[in-house]
Amino acid sequence: MGVYEEKKQTCGTICLKYLLFTFNFFFWLAGVVVMGVGVWTLLEKSDYISLLPSKTYAASAYILVLAGAIVMVTGVLGCCATFKEQRRLLRVYFVLLLCIFLLEVLAGVLAYIYYQQLNEELKLNLKETLIRKYEVGSYEHITRAVDKLQQEFKCCGSNSSSDWKENSWVMDTGRKVPDSCCKTLTEKCGVRDHPSNIYKVEGGCITKLEKFIQDHLKIIGAVGIGIACVQIVGMVFTCCLYRSLKEGPY
Incomplete structure (x- = not known):
């Protein structure tokens, strides 16, 4: 009876090991995706980030980059812990999974909160940014961002082209x-x-930029929450394998 129980436990442990290894492989790939989304947001869309007074959007992307890097390291650690059957490594692996879980939930929550307040923030700040900072020496990055925004989205001004009547540089240059x-x-x-001659878009650039940022916030939120949910499976597998291993000096 004891031999049967031991064989049953060994078989279960082996199954758990391979399940956890498979999970870690896909988890590592997910880390690449998470980091890729964060880096893409920061590099490709950095000009538009400068037009937002709040740093929440950028913070969500930075959290994804950090979480993606930790996920990749954790995936490798998880494979080592699984095949070496070291309880200590499994404990470290579980703690890292929990930390990443919290980071990604935080990124998702930040993206959701900012999604709700984005419209009001743009209404209050975008026009002021165009009027006060466009073609001002110390705000060259703002000038580049505004020019890129108007050309890429085929729009003019925050709400309409008449917003530019309040910009001194535009008026001074005729x-x-x-x-x-x-x-x-x-x-x-x-x-x-x-x-x-010029773009006359109803709602101006504010509606275009709002939709653009909201679409990306959906991606950030979905990636963060989605990977976090997958991690719950990994934590369950880890707990099961940890309990199935015999107590030892490791």
Whole structure:
């Protein structure tokens, strides 16, 4: 009877080992994806981040990068702990899983909260940014971001092209709007603000930028919460394997 129980336990342990190893392989791949989403957000969309007064959007991306890096390291550690059957390593692995779980939930929650307040924040700050910081020496990054925003999304001004009447640089140069508002970008094309020459989009750039950021917040939130849910499976497997291993000096 004792031999049967021991064989049953050994068989169960082996199954758990391979389940946990398989989980760790896919978990490592998930870490690559998580880090990739975070890095892509920070590098490809960094110009638009500078137009947001709140750092919540950037913080969510940084959390994903950090979590992705830890996930990749943890995946390798999990494989080592599984095949060496070391309870101490399994304990460390479980703690790391828990930390990553909390980080990714935090990223998801931050993305959700910011999603709710984004519209109001843009209404309060985007127009002020365009008026006060565009073509001001110490805000060159803002100027680049605004020009890229207007060209990429084919829009002009925060709410409309008339917002630029309050920008001193635009008025001093004889323009009605910045050249980046033009449908065909040429030097001083912004002197004429006729609809045939510049983008006249209902709602201005604020609606375009809001949709863009909200779409990316959905991705950040979904990735964070999705991977966190998968980790629960890993933590369950880890606990089961830990309990199935005999107590020893390790």
